Amino acid sequence: MKLSHVNKTFGSNTVLKDINLDFPKGKVTVLVGPSGSGKSTILRSLNLLETPEAGTYEFDDIKIDFAAGVKKDDLFNIRKKTGMVFQSYNLFPHLTVLQNIIEGPTQVLKQDKATAEKYAHELLEKVGLADKADAYPSELSGGQAQRVAIARSLAMKPEYILLDEPTSALDPELELGVLKVLLQIASEHQSMVVVTHNMAFAKKVADKIVFVEDGNILYEGDSETFFSKDNGNERIQKFISAMTFSDL
Structure with a gap:
């Protein structure tokens, strides 16, 4: 997955300026930066929810x-290869948890219902919600809803999962549950x-x-160098200090 010389504007505002990025397979690439920096626009471009010029x-x-x-055809194939997880869950309120999970596999991938349901139950076990298959989204906490999302x-077996601030709407305790699930998925080389x-999550x-x-793009590289106090980039040091409250 690779972007080359990508530019995107909203009105008179250029939000992406000659972006060149690759996203290695089997790895986790984390986009960080201040609000409004363009990182979500990069992510949404990978799923073609945004179309650069x-x-x-x-x-x-x-x-x-x-x-x-x-x-x-390219739009359809890109969407099949990428799974998107938003901060607002976007579950269908009129469907149960199980029905939400099998909707894509049965309707888009044309899986038979029994196969889709079997895999859905396996995934619910993976995210710690095996007992919530018949619950409706309104009966779930925010953290549970995000784990269902x-x-x-995952039910679509995408090559890449794209996550846009997946825990920003959650309180710290619920956020921890979601982050543990994502760490487990990352350990499986998704x-x-x-x-x-x-x-803290980005570093881990x-x-x-x-x-x-x-x-x-002011930095593109490994996590250890980014978080090192010797990385030599004052702007990044200032950002990390602000985000971790280390200067408080």
């Missing part, structure tokens, strides 16, 4: 030239791209850190 997007044998537009994404403000889960500010 210029640049290219390569994913396996798919190559998209944004200036020429996105073909329907993660299970729903390719992931995560936007987060949680520096990231194989690769990307620091975005004002539509530019």
